[in-house]
Amino acid sequence: MSADRSRILDLLAGGKITAEEAERLLDALDAHAGAATAASGSAIKGDPEPLIAALPKYLYVKVLAANGDNVDVKIPIVLVRSGLKLTSLIPPLAMDKINDTMAEHGMSVDFNNFKPEDIDELIGGLRDMEVNVDAKNGDTVRVYCA
Amino acid sequence: MNVPPLVLDLRVVRPERRPVRLWLPLFLLWPLALVLGAVALLLTLVADGVLLVLGRRYHHYTVLLVRSFETLGETRGMVIRFSNEKTAVDMTVQ
Numbered sequence: 001m002s003a004d005r006s007r008i009l010d011l012l013a014g015g016k017i018t019a020e021e022a023e024r025l026l027d028a029l030d031a032h033a034g035a036a037t038a039a040s041g042s043a044i045k046g047d048p049e050p051l052i053a054a055l056p057k058y059l060y061v062k063v064l065a066a067n068g069d070n071v072d073v074k075i076p077i078v079l080v081r082s083g084l085k086l087t088s089l090i091p092p093l094a095m096d097k098i099n100d101t102m103a104e105h106g107m108s109v110d111f112n113n114f115k116p117e118d119i120d121e122l123i124g125g126l127r128d129m130e131v132n133v134d135a136k137n138g139d140t141v142r143v144y145c146a
Numbered sequence: 147m148n149v150p151p152l153v154l155d156l157r158v159v160r161p162e163r164r165p166v167r168l169w170l171p172l173f174l175l176w177p178l179a180l181v182l183g184a185v186a187l188l189l190t191l192v193a194d195g196v197l198l199v200l201g202r203r204y205h206h207y208t209v210l211l212v213r214s215f216e217t218l219g220e221t222r223g224m225v226i227r228f229s230n231e232k233t234a235v236d237m238t239v240q
Contacts, residue, residue: 058223067230074225082217089210092203 020124056145066138084119157236
């Protein structure tokens with residue numbers, strides 16, 4: 001196993017990247033190594049650092065209210081992942097209360113059904129996600145990862 | 147696990163007033179957090195042991211505590227900015 005491949009797997013094992021991200025990195029590494037081999041005729045080890053650096057690191061939430069109030073939040077993706085994983089450990093009684101309260105406020109998300117693999121998939125999907133809301137009253141909300 | 151947050155950088159800007167910038171040294175709270183964490187860890191271990199003996203399905207308070215500390219450690223790099231016509235507040239966890 002190459003050192004780069006091993007590093008990617010270490011990042012995956014350490015929870016720094018998701019399984020989907022690791023797969024993409026490994027694919028890119030293979031493609032890079034294949035292209036390099038074809039070009040030079042020798043096996044050149046690909047450096048995954050630029051690929052890792054290209055992964056989104058932050059979740060941005062930008063709210064521009066028509067009345068002039070602006071909120072801009074930058075959240076590390078690792079914090080999002082860590083926080084979501086924490087929900088699977090919350091005691092059932094407390095989780096029921098959280099679900100009830102959220103349902104009362106119009107968000108019927110059942111966190112009891114959150115599984116670690118769902119969280120990884122959710123985080124992986126954030127990469128391509130962008131939410132833009134333009135309200136009638138002039139408020140705008142933008143959520144994206146970069 | 148990342149290094150826990152070291153400093154909370156807080157900036158408040160208001161028109162016609164001197165801007166305020168505060169560096170709150172969160173690392174000074176680490177020893178206190180360590181002591182409280184150790185005590186809480188002991189309590190959760192006992193609680194989980196009792197729950198396990200009683201045959202309860204949920205006995206993960208210790209893991210919950212450890213993961214909570216891990217989540218706190220991941221807050222580094224978080225930035226919250228708020229601004230309106232009168233005030234601009236910028237909070238960065240470093």
